[in-house]
Amino acid sequence: MTSAPARAARRRLLQVAATLSVALVTAGVAQVRTAPLRDPWPAEDVATLAAMRLTQAGGRPQDPSNAYEQRTDAAALGRALFHDTRLSRNGQVACASCHAADRQFQDGKPLGQGLATGRRRTMPVMGAAHAPFLFWDGRKDCLWSQALGPLEDAAEHGGNRVRLVKLVQAHYSEQYQAVFGPLPALGPLPDDASPGGTDAERAAWAALPDASRDAANRVFANMGKAIAAYERPISYGPSRFDRYAQATVAGDGRGQEVLAPQEVRGLRVFLARGQCVTCHNGPLLTDQAFHNTGVPPLDRARPDRGRAEGLRKLLQDEFNCLGRYSDARPEQCGELQFLATNDPGQLAAFRTPGLRNVAERAPYMHAGQFSTLDQVLQHYADSPSAVLGHSELARPGERHAGRQAIRLTPADIQDVAAFLGTLTGPVVQAR
Known part of the structure; x- marks a missing residue:
C-alpha cells in the first residue's frame, strides 16, 4: 500500500506537470522551444525539473498541533x-x-x-x-x-x-x-x-x-x-541545481552553464535509468515516505525493524497530534488517523532522506552504513536482498511490479555523485 505522503508527493508532481504543460501550449512555448538551450530536455523532464526547484516548496506548512510555533x-x-x-x-x-x-x-x-x-x-x-x-x-x-x-x-x-x-x-x-x-x-x-x-x-x-x-x-x-x-525556520537555501532548473524551465541556455556537462549527465541518469527520482522528488528531493531498499543492518542477528516499530511507537505516543497536549483538532490530524498499520512493506523500511546538501552530510543511510555517495549508488546498482522484510529494489532478471533493475556503470555512478554535489546550498536560519 502506498503511503499518504507518497501519494501526496505524486499528486504535487502531477499538478506541476499539468501546469507546465498548459504553459507550453500558451505564449511561452515559443521561448521554451526556440531559445538556444545548451541542454535540451523532453517536456516531461522539464516538468519534473520545475517541480524540483526549491521555490516550489512554498511556505512552511503550519503545524496545528503547535499554536506557538510562529512566535x-x-x-x-x-x-x-x-x-x-x-x-x-x-x-x-x-x-x-x-x-x-x-x-x-x-x-x-x-x-x-x-x-x-x-x-x-x-x-x-x-x-x-x-x-x-x-x-x-x-x-x-x-x-x-x-x-x-x-x-x-x-x-x-x-x-x-x-x-x-x-x-x-x-x-x-x-x-x-x-x-x-x-x-x-x-x-x-x-x-x-x-x-x-x-x-x-x-x-x-x-x-x-x-x-x-x-x-x-x-x-x-x-x-x-x-x-x-x-x-521551524531552519531551512535550505537555493543551490546551483535550482539555478539550472530555473534556466531550463525559462529556456535560458546561458543559465544552464551553471552545471558542468558531467553534472548534467548525472542529472539525466538520476531522472531516468537510475530511478532516483522515484523516491527523491519534489523541492526537498524526498517523497516523505518509508522504503525498504535492502540497506544492510549493522547487526544481521538483530536487524532494525524501522517503520514497523516506529508506527507502534507513534500510535502509543501521548505527545502525538491526537494527544491531549496537542493544540490541534482531531480532524487536523489526518496523517495520523489514516495510517496503514498492517502494511508488510513497512518492515525494515526507513524514511527517504531529502537530498539537499547531501554531499556535505557523509556518512549515509540510517546507521551510517556507507561512507561515500559512490558507495550509496553502488548499493542501488547491486540491489541486494533485504536481511529483514522485502527490498523494493528489482534485481536483474527478476519480475518486479512497477520497477526495473537499476543498471549503473562506473561512469554513471561518478556522474550521479557529481550531480548530487550541485544540490548544496546555504543553510538559512532567519525567520
Missing part, C-alpha cells in the same frame, strides 16, 4: 533550550551537540553520540517543518514532539521529566510564562521521576498524583513547542 518569543526560548547542556543528565549534552549549525545541523557521525552511542544516524534539522513524520522510523508526527524524545533517551540526553521541568522552573520561568502563561501548579515533586528511565524514576512517576503528572507533561510538551519554534 518569536517562543523561538527565543527554544533557542536557549536547544543549546542548554543542563538538559542532559551529565550536563554536557545539548540538542546542538548532535545538531550543530556549523555541520549542517547534524554531527557527521555514523551513529548519534550523546551520553552513549545511539542506534541510528543523526538527521539534519533543515526542512523538518515540511515532514509529516520525523526520525528515520517516523515515530513522531510533529516537530515539537520529536524534540522531546532525545531529552529522555538514555543514549542521548538521559534526562527525566521531572528534573527537566524543575530546570524550566529554576532557570526559564520568566521566559516560559511570557510565552505559555503561568506555570501550572505542580505540587511537591521528587528530584527525579519519569515514565521512562530507571526503575526508581518510573516508580516515583507512578506515585505522583494525576494532576502533578499532567502539569509536568504540560510543561514538558511546551518545552518541545518552544524548541520547534526555533527549529
Whole structure:
C-alpha cells in the first residue's frame, strides 16, 4: 500500500506537470522551444525539473498541533533550550551537540553520540517543518514532539521529566510564562521521576498524583513547542541545481552553464535509468515516505525493524497530534488517523532522506552504513536482498511490479555523485 505522503508527493508532481504543460501550449512555448538551450530536455523532464526547484516548496506548512510555533518569543526560548547542556543528565549534552549549525545541523557521525552511542544516524534539522513524520522510523508526527524524545533517551540526553521541568522552573520561568502563561501548579515533586528511565524514576512517576503528572507533561510538551519554534525556520537555501532548473524551465541556455556537462549527465541518469527520482522528488528531493531498499543492518542477528516499530511507537505516543497536549483538532490530524498499520512493506523500511546538501552530510543511510555517495549508488546498482522484510529494489532478471533493475556503470555512478554535489546550498536560519 502506498503511503499518504507518497501519494501526496505524486499528486504535487502531477499538478506541476499539468501546469507546465498548459504553459507550453500558451505564449511561452515559443521561448521554451526556440531559445538556444545548451541542454535540451523532453517536456516531461522539464516538468519534473520545475517541480524540483526549491521555490516550489512554498511556505512552511503550519503545524496545528503547535499554536506557538510562529512566535518569536517562543523561538527565543527554544533557542536557549536547544543549546542548554543542563538538559542532559551529565550536563554536557545539548540538542546542538548532535545538531550543530556549523555541520549542517547534524554531527557527521555514523551513529548519534550523546551520553552513549545511539542506534541510528543523526538527521539534519533543515526542512523538518515540511515532514509529516520525523526520525528515520517516523515515530513522531510533529516537530515539537520529536524534540522531546532525545531529552529522555538514555543514549542521548538521559534526562527525566521531572528534573527537566524543575530546570524550566529554576532557570526559564520568566521566559516560559511570557510565552505559555503561568506555570501550572505542580505540587511537591521528587528530584527525579519519569515514565521512562530507571526503575526508581518510573516508580516515583507512578506515585505522583494525576494532576502533578499532567502539569509536568504540560510543561514538558511546551518545552518541545518552544524548541520547534526555533527549529521551524531552519531551512535550505537555493543551490546551483535550482539555478539550472530555473534556466531550463525559462529556456535560458546561458543559465544552464551553471552545471558542468558531467553534472548534467548525472542529472539525466538520476531522472531516468537510475530511478532516483522515484523516491527523491519534489523541492526537498524526498517523497516523505518509508522504503525498504535492502540497506544492510549493522547487526544481521538483530536487524532494525524501522517503520514497523516506529508506527507502534507513534500510535502509543501521548505527545502525538491526537494527544491531549496537542493544540490541534482531531480532524487536523489526518496523517495520523489514516495510517496503514498492517502494511508488510513497512518492515525494515526507513524514511527517504531529502537530498539537499547531501554531499556535505557523509556518512549515509540510517546507521551510517556507507561512507561515500559512490558507495550509496553502488548499493542501488547491486540491489541486494533485504536481511529483514522485502527490498523494493528489482534485481536483474527478476519480475518486479512497477520497477526495473537499476543498471549503473562506473561512469554513471561518478556522474550521479557529481550531480548530487550541485544540490548544496546555504543553510538559512532567519525567520
